[in-house]
Amino acid sequence: MPVATKANYFTKEQEQAARFAKALGHPVRIAILQLLNSQACCFHGDMADELPIAKSTLSQHLNELKDAGLIQGNITPPTVKYCINRENWDIAKKLLNEVLE
Template sequence: MGLIKTEKFTNQQNEIALIAKVIGHPARVAILQHLFKINACVCGDLVDEIGLAQSTISQHLKELKHMGLIKGSVEGTSVCYCIDTENWSKMKQIMTQFLDQDVSNNTCC
């Protein structure tokens, strides 16, 4: 299979695909749900909460942070993570617009 030529697609299409890829892993969904549930920054209890190895959790946190859905701050020897509410709202708006496309006039099949 060849490389995907992202330049053939609009910025919005590429952004939707990136969002879908980042939230397309159940561990990342679980991390986001936990951060919303506690409504605070988390500084290390994710391994116990999610049940995966620290290195695995760290990789998922890196992906979520790279996408801008979470942000981290250093507190002592640990990094604390929380939802980046501004970027979350932007992502939500992009995905809502995409998912709310009207298909009621669809005459196919």
């Protein structure tokens, strides 16, 4: 009988749901997503004006959300514009709803 390992025990959907959940695991990231979800897109500087955190801290949280695939950025120096990755946002909602049901 094969030994159950992480690689063959958890489904792709479980792994992806966990990644999304980890990215959602900080109140600043929730605030960022709520801000972005209420608009088409938002510039990094505008978010820094809205949220009570340092720009460098904001950048770290944006990177975490981007790495999880929940947001995407468009870099046109000197500005960076972020928006929700709608395809992954829909996948995240579906997977997390399945977990919470």
